[in-house]
Amino acid sequence: MNDIYLDHAATSPMHPEVIQVMTDTMSQVYGNPSSIYGIGRESRKYLDDARAVISKSIGAKASEIVFTSGGSEADNLAIFGTAHARQQEGRHIITTQIEHHAVLRACERLENDGFEVTYLPVDSRGMIAIDDLKNALRNDTILVTIMYGNNEVGTVQPIAEIGQLLKNHPATFHTDAVQAYGIEQLNVDELGVDLLSTSAHKLNGPKGIGFLYERASTKIDPLLVGGDQERKRRASTENVPAIIGFAKAVELAQQSMQVKQQQFEQYRNFILQKLDEAQISYHTNGDALHALPHLLNISFKGMDVESFLVNLDMAGVAVSSGSACTAGSLDPSHVLVAMYGKGAEELRNSIRISFGYGLDDVQIERATQSIVTVVERFTK
Template sequence: MDRIYVDHAATSPMHPDVIDKMMKLMGTEFGNPSSIHYFGRSARNIIDEARAEMAKSIGADPNEIIFTSGGTEADNHAIFGVAEAYQQNGKHIITTQIEHHAVLHACEQLEKQGYDVTYLPVNEDGLISLTDLKQALREETILVSIMFANNEVGTIQPISEIGKILADHQAIFHSDAVQAYGLEKINVREEGIDLLSVSAHKINGPKGIGFLFVNKEIKLPSRLFGGEQERKRRAGTENVPAIAGFLEAVRVSQKERDSKQKVYQEYKTAFLSVLDENKIEYSQNGSLDETLPHVLNLSFPGTNVEAMLVNLDLAGIAASSGSACTAGSIDPSHVLVAMYGKGDERLINSIRFSFGLNNTMEQIKYVGQETSKIVQRFTNK
């Protein structure tokens, strides 16, 4: 059986160029980047090159990039770091109800430590209200953490407008861009972003590596203590092959961003056309306009998400119910709860299809046909 992977929003396969680069370096670049001899300098040059190109990809300076173990560490470093460094200015934080759990659980932990957190609601498209944000801002607000785009439904938040609102306020603006980076144009200067989280495994890079952009004007204490790596902001010997692989993934994603957007939109259109041809009843979760090109979250009335996923898997199709970080949980998606409320049927019948490397139009149409058959079996239509 040929298996088809349409769960790229959970994680993505490594690009062949990334694998080649990492395999080569794992056999040659073993030096410690902190060492002053040839082997150390050679490793350091790789890190410096990666830092410069990743900074350029978001309109930042190289010394504003901190390498991390991924998006979760980047989010945690940003949130706990700001809370610690700026608590003298206040203990109020604003985020949204649909953030990744790396943000939500960090904020919940801060609440236990005496911080006050406002969780902004979203509408049925998954968008926050800028009016709600303005009303939630207080004199003592020190951090606003709002994701660039949602990992479950793909909705893109009005990031530039949020940046303008915060421009004259003391609050620091953090955005989790893990799902958006590589597919959406990001410029931290133009959008007023102070802290930005990115992870390599979402853009066909290796797992276990990411970065946090930190505006040079922001004070951010280290969360790890040891050596003086990353300008004393993140101790630990750097993972040189992973960083090099990350760079290769960034290069590919930046080069192919526009073409990928076009192809993935074509995949969406083709997939929905197959459903329409088979007279399948469905509705799309999330914004129809402001959305990531590769994420398609659909509600199928009369079905059950767990049964749907099992049947899709039996047909050789890997999709998901949303965030992989909550897979196996009996709780409904917190994103869909925020959008529709606790009693809505869409909480138990929504599937996320997400496209990426190695997918073809033929595959997408096949997924559409198999999904139609499964839905028809469940609904007897």
């Protein structure tokens, strides 16, 4: 039986067209984009064209895109860069309890350096309360960093509403959009964000490349120093083949976004329908009305997640228990802890299913049957 990959939130397979354009680039475009001779200028042209495609996808200017090694670096640049650039104005940061570890651990390090961080709680849907944010804002708050859509349960936060709230506050507003980019249509002006992080490997692009959107005039210090690449915001010779592959993945994602959203919604409904028909005891984790369409986190009563995942793997179905960055760890999901509390059953019986490129109806049917079979074996 061929493996059925249902963990696209962790990483996604590269699209064949992305592989092709990167292969062509690696064999033909080798100049340093910072060089002034013809071979270098050719690389610069490819780089500029890719930057234009990517900036257009979020309604930004090309000059506002800073290429990074991925989402984690983009998050780190946003958080450390803002903290270091604005520390004379204040040392208070607001985030949430359910952020990706690239955000949470950056904030923890800043706490060790004397900054104060407020971690907003979430309700059982994984949603923050705007009033909590209002109450947490202070005159010395320099950064608010709240993810667009959660990578474990899919809950989408009210980013545009937060952006409106912060219009009258000097704090820099950052959102980690790694899980949403390529799935949801994003516009930085409509969202009201100053900084936005993405990663190519979540939308069928290569690993090791991402970007930070940095609104013009936003104060930020670089993490990497050396050359003057990326308008002096991120030293290191640009990875031109990966950036070109990223741009191709973005083009493909933009073209297929609406179709994918509908397809993923159908997959989600099919799985839940079959669980209902089999009279499986379950509930979904997250906010069904405000959720990323490719994520489905389900809690199965009476199940043990480790045995569940092993048995599904033996059946050729790859799903996860949550964030890929904590895979293999026995620690419970910090997202589910924030939603339900430390003693909740959901910490031990929840799996994350995530959809993406290459799936079809037959695979979803087979995967669903395997899930039903494993649950019935363990609970009945």
